[in-house]
Amino acid sequence: MRTLIFLSVLTATAVASSLRTLCLNPELDGTFTNKLFNGTWYEIGKYQTKGGAFFQQGCMCDLTQVTLEDPVVGNGTVTYTCRMDSLDGDEVSATARLIYDGTPGHFLQDYSYPFSPALNYNVVYLDEDSAIEYDCGKLLYDNNYCVHFMSRQPTMAPEKLQALKDLVDTMGLNTDGLEYKATVQEGCCHGTxxxxxxxxxxxxxxxxxxxxxxxxxxxxxxxxxxxxxxxxxxxxxxxxxxxxxxxxxxxxxxxxxxxxxxxxxMTMNVAKLLAEAVQKLLSEAVTMPEEDITEQEEAIQQIEEHVDDLNHAMDFYKMGGFPALLRCLNSPHASLRVGAAGLIGDICQNNLVCQESMLSLKAIPPLLEMMDTDTDKQARIKSLYAISCLIRDFPKGEESFLKADGLSYLMRSMQSGIEKLIVKSTFLLNNLVRNNESYIDTVLSMGYIEQLAIILGNEDTDNISREHCTAAVYGLASSYPQALQEALRPELGLPQLLRSRLSTISGKEEFQEEENHIQDLLNLFQQGDDDDEHR
Structure with a gap:
């Protein structure tokens, strides 16, 4: 194992431990090159504040794909991919630009979301097999940071990991004294x-x-x-x-x-395989309830295996694959509806050409209808995934979504009682509001806060949904005064609900995130009451 070099920090580490959520400016000791950092990294674990990347909550099998254009210095992109909640859960992905700021190993990380400010992105340690990346920036009113421990393999020798942790301690990067969280990699079947x-x-x-x-x-x-x-x-x-x-x-x-x-x-002709798969999806069997659809199910699986590659996704688009997928959305066979919606999400994610093509084919209305009324639970979840990928970072798609009354569909999804549908619809609705603050009054008038309160007050609500809904209330109430006033409406009884829940989960490690959200929200409510008294 290569000897770790202890790197200096521009901000004095002697005082770092006394400051909370402080964004530091660590310095790399001359070993960084784009070529050495390029490629795929497995996340082994991290220190992350609760305001860190929201989509990573409940993630496992985390992968980081770094693509830097020049072998020495310069700009590029970083893509985070993980599975939600389980080893076979939905794949979630987010891509950001890495903007070189003049110091090797230092970048500005920009997701291009209006609600998501650019982060200070620093590779503070790098060798052939492992890396430490530290990012920090302001979200809402607080600074938030994450220290990622990464490896070229899904595992890391314990002694190497401990050495990296010791380095982070020496540099004073974990200013909040956060607990280390190991990332699940065992049993993961990554798409690549x-x-x-x-x-x-x-x-x-x-x-x-x-x-x-x-x-x-x-x-x-x-x-x-x-x-x-x-x-x-x-x-x-x-x-x-x-x-x-x-x-x-x-x-x-x-x-x-x-x-x-x-x-x-090694010698597979992928284009030919995709063309054959498209023809199978255009078969009459897709629309006939009693037909054997084994070939069509296999065709969807074959497409899934290849469209993660942008070149293959574009090939699929050019050969007319999109109308075939939309046709499958109306199939009487649930497996084909699920598979087609999942593929629409996979292909459109961070792909402007494919997003525009799907939009021109009027893909949003059938996906919304499927999310709202489909008898198959997984089909509803996958259709929401497809919608999210179709409108993300795509103003035209978001506009079409709103014209189709998409906000009402999301509100109804929150009432579905389906855990993943509640979590994902809440997440998407919050993102839409943060992307465009003009939506906040519309969302509040539709009873969004009230709906969150109903979910939190329902004894049958699962723990994961509770955590995400509590975080959603806090995110809105801490950002928008009108949302805070709505949450404080006496008839909702939110303070009482939260205190009751707190008494149930307090001190239990598996509920730590939810407990933190509740404490923050109750403190915010107290501040709101105090402000009202002084008016």
Whole structure:
């Protein structure tokens, strides 16, 4: 393990521990290059204030994809991806610009959301296998920060992680004394895993093939083709396994089949595969209740495997794949409706061309109707995911959403009793308000705060929904005086509800975030009452 270099801090660490939520300006000790930081990072854990990235609450399997244009210094992007609430939960993603500020390793992180100010983004430690990234900025009225511990692999040796934590302590970056939160990576099946495995396999195999062809080796087992490569790998595997058979035929059939599939995948014609999948989705079986739709379900799975790649997503768009997906939204088969909505979200996320195309096809109304009335719970959840991806960072999409009375649909989703639908609709509604403050009066007049109070007062409301709804009330009440006044309406009884809930969850580690939100909200209510008394 490479020796850690303790880096200096521009702000004196001697006083940092006495200050809370202080944005520091750490300095990188000359080791940073864009080339070294580029690529995929697995988050191992973090220190994060509660006002940090809202979409990361409940996340696991967190990945960070860094794309920097110049190998030395310059601008780029960073994309965060994770699974919500479970290993097979919905994939959530957010992309920000990294704007080089003149110091290697220092950037301005800009999400381009009006409610989300640019953050000070700093790579405070970097080597070939691990990194520490510290970002900090003001959200609402408070500074918030996060210290991310990242690795090129899903795991990190305990001694290396401890050394990185010690470095953060020495630099005084964890000014609030936050508890370390480990990120779940075990059991995660990242969308790019198989492709990465194959890519690594190719990188290892290519020099072996080249060496065999060009090195003058007269060994009759020369690696002339992929089958020869497979045989070569089989033999090497047998040599390494001293307890196993030493003959080629002794390789486990399942393992051999996996290698053969991986090798055949190297030469897959993705465009052809996508075109064939589109034709299957245009089949009459999609619209007929009694038809076998196994082929169509497989087609959706094949599309899912490839459209994460922007080039393949654009290929899918150009070959007329979008109308086929919209057709599936009206299918009597729930699995096709779920799959199509999920694909619309995946393809449109952070992709302006695809967002505009979907909008021109009038995708929002059927998605809203599906979110509102579909008999399948997962279909409703996926349609909301698709809507969110379709209008995010896309003013035209947001305008169409509003014209279609999308806010009313979101309000009804909050009343659905479906945990994920409540959480995601609350999250989207809050984001819309923060993006455009002109919506606040409309949302309040529709009874948004009252609806949140009803959810919090319902004994059947699940814990995750309670946490997110409490955070939503606090976010609005702390930002908009009219929202605070609405929350203080005596008939809502919010202070009493919150105190009762606090007595139930106080001191329980699994409810720490919710407890913090309640305490902050009660303090805010007290300030509001005091202000009223002084008027």
């Amino acid at each position: 895993f198989n492709q990465q495995y194959i890519a690594n396999f190719v990188n290892i195999a290519r020099p072996l093939v080249t060496m065999s062809d060009n090195g003058g080796n007269q060994d009759p087992r020369r690696l002339r083709n992929m089958q020869g490569l497979l045989n070569f790998c089989t033999e090497i595997t047998a040599r390494e396994d001293t307890t196993g058979p030493t003959q080629l035929s002794g390789m486990d059939p399942e393992r051999r089949a996996f290698l053969e599939e991986a090798l055949s995948g």
